[in-house]
Amino acid sequence: MDDPALDRATHQQALAGLRRVNWWSRTDSVIWNALKTVQPKATGEPLRILDVGSGGGDLLCRLAGRFAGHEIPAVFTGWDISLDAVQYATEQARIAGVKNVSFEVHDCLNETFPEQKFDVVMCSLFLHHLDEHDAVSLLNGMRLAASQLVLVDDLVRSKFGYWLAWAGCRILTRCRIVHIDGPLSVEGAFTTAEALKIADYARLSPCRITRHWPQRFLLQWSRAN
Numbered sequence: 001m002d003d004p005a006l007d008r009a010t011h012q013q014a015l016a017g018l019r020r021v022n023w024w025s026r027t028d029s030v031i032w033n034a035l036k037t038v039q040p041k042a043t044g045e046p047l048r049i050l051d052v053g054s055g056g057g058d059l060l061c062r063l064a065g066r067f068a069g070h071e072i073p074a075v076f077t078g079w080d081i082s083l084d085a086v087q088y089a090t091e092q093a094r095i096a097g098v099k100n101v102s103f104e105v106h107d108c109l110n111e112t113f114p115e116q117k118f119d120v121v122m123c124s125l126f127l128h129h130l131d132e133h134d135a136v137s138l139l140n141g142m143r144l145a146a147s148q149l150v151l152v153d154d155l156v157r158s159k160f161g162y163w164l165a166w167a168g169c170r171i172l173t174r175c176r177i178v179h180i181d182g183p184l185s186v187e188g189a190f191t192t193a194e195a196l197k198i199a200d201y202a203r204l205s206p207c208r209i210t211r212h213w214p215q216r217f218l219l220q221w222s223r224a225n
Helices: 008-025 027-035 058-069 083-096 132-145 159-172 176-188 192-201
Strands: 047-052 074-080 101-105 118-124 146-155 208-212 216-222
Touching: 027 058, 027 118, 027 146, 027 216, 047 058, 047 132, 058 074, 058 083, 058 101, 074 083, 083 101, 118 132, 132 146, 132 192, 146 192, 192 208, 192 216
Parallel strands: 047 074, 047 118, 074 101, 118 146
Antiparallel strands: 146 216, 208 216
């Protein structure tokens, strides 16, 4: 998935496979429960939510549907370094009929985050692609850009998580890239203790980590704390 030489068709097949994995993991439900704590604006303006490393865009599309169902005004933006991913996600949003979701090409590790431009800045299944130095840089940028809340949802490194990823990826998709990427992602993931240390280096303290299905964690930091 991280190989820039990956051809467009294979990349999109992998993104489609990951969409099924994300649906099975129910990540949108976990993040939705955290987002419900965000305070609406007194002005009535929509909440601004940024997803960093947005991939195929399925998470933002599902969250947009939840916000619409509860009549909470919100605008969603996804950033990804891959033009193919942005184009794929844009098409998926069009098919889903969500007009308040957009996607942009950004290199978040080499660009300056806009200070407090978004109410919520989140990432899902992105942190495990980074080493500790880049992970701290990412979280620091997310903190600067968020006026209310930072959310990080990712894999937990464990033997059970590895075999769960190995089996789940093969059951849910025929894409060989996902079959390889899933277990490798677990191997490259952080433990919850390591994630807390990285958050502390990025000045996301105090923060809270909770574990959830399937072998994932959700890290939450609020500017109000």
